[in-house]
Amino acid sequence: MAQETSRNVGPVVLLGAPGAGKGTQAKRIVARYSIPQISTGDLLRDHVARATDLGRIAKDIMARGELVPDDLTYDMVAQRLRQVDCEPGFVLDGFPRTAPQAGWLDAFLENEFFDNSKRGKCLPVVIQINVNYNELLHRLAGRRTCPTCGRIYNVHLQSPRVADTCDVDGSRLIIRDDDRCEVVEARLKAYELQTKPVADYYWSRGRLLTANGDLPVDEVTAQIFRAIENHAAGSGKS
Ligand code: AP5
Numbered sequence: 001m002a003q004e005t006s007r008n009v010g011p012v013v014l015l016g017a018p019g020a021g022k023g024t025q026a027k028r029i030v031a032r033y034s035i036p037q038i039s040t041g042d043l044l045r046d047h048v049a050r051a052t053d054l055g056r057i058a059k060d061i062m063a064r065g066e067l068v069p070d071d072l073t074y075d076m077v078a079q080r081l082r083q084v085d086c087e088p089g090f091v092l093d094g095f096p097r098t099a100p101q102a103g104w105l106d107a108f109l110e111n112e113f114f115d116n117s118k119r120g121k122c123l124p125v126v127i128q129i130n131v132n133y134n135e136l137l138h139r140l141a142g143r144r145t146c147p148t149c150g151r152i153y154n155v156h157l158q159s160p161r162v163a164d165t166c167d168v169d170g171s172r173l174i175i176r177d178d179d180r181c182e183v184v185e186a187r188l189k190a191y192e193l194q195t196k197p198v199a200d201y202y203w204s205r206g207r208l209l210t211a212n213g214d215l216p217v218d219e220v221t222a223q224i225f226r227a228i229e230n231h232a233a234g235s236g237k238s
Contacts (some may be wrong), residue, residue, distance in 0.1 A: 008088035009033045009232045010122035011109070013096070014224075016129035016197055019143070019185045020135040021220060024152050025129065026093040027227070028221050036085045038096040042078055042150070044068060047101050065178055065186030067194055070100050078108060087117055092124070098194050102201040125231035126202045127224055130212035133188070139186050144173035158217065 010030060014022040026037040044062060047055030054076065058068045077095055080086070096102040105124075114121040131139075146166035153160050153173060160166060164173050166196040178187060202208040209231075211223040 005083040007037065009228050010089040011124035012091040012228055013124045013126040014091065014093050015126065016213060017131060017136055017191045019140040020131045021127040022093040022129060024217060025221060025224055026091045029091045032225065035089040035091055038080050038090050038092050040073060040077065043080065062178060065183040065190060067097060067190050070098055073101065074104055081113060096198050099197040099201050102198050125228055126207050126211065127209045127211055127227050128199050129211050129220065135214055140179050143176065143179055145176060146171050147174050150160065164215060
């Protein structure tokens, strides 16, 4: 994918069920538009690995496939969005995940972020990646991740050149703890109950775009780039 450094695209929000391809697509957005990926799952896993106060609370909740309470996510996200690399824009992957988180994000952007943003006020482009249920199960069962560079693979769909080995840095690929069958079920249930209302939140405000995530990765990427570039060209400015 060619890199596009000539213009800032502002905030991008990716919505979708576990396994929909948010992380995969976020990395492509990063590469094309040179904006950082903010994955709340990655941030929380880092807190767990460092055994911070937040990490100690989040560990068991994540292991059960449930969502961490909203109020524990806000400081973590605010701190990250205040960093200077987010000024031209960022791609949020895994946040917001409940309707209150969506309201919090709008308020944070309005009350704090837009004042410092290099683009001024530019509402996020919100893209929901839709994937059918059986495909989600198949993808999660085959996912492998590089613990060093974060690259995402799939033994069925996007395998590394050498089995269990990262193409980029040679690290041994790992299976995420929460990709175990019983945890996947709980994560998908949490998505149905708590995260679907986020799409309603944006839909009711006329701000929800969708991408067909059942298609091959490159085709999903093409839909997402089109949505981002149309938005940047003017539709989302206010
Ligand atoms: P998080 O890390 O955010 O996980 P998730 O939302 O469950 O999403 P995943 O990372 O599993 O999937 P993805 O959509 O990124 O798919 P991927 O690109 O990897 O959250 C983990 C936990 O943290 C939560 O359960 C919760 O406890 C906590 N948490 C996080 N954020 C929170 C928040 N805001 N509030 C409260 N709690 C929070 O792709 C999946 C696989 O499919 C890969 O193998 C990939 O290679 C393959 N693939 C992708 N696209 C395609 C395609 N088009 N065709 C074929 N294969 C594909």
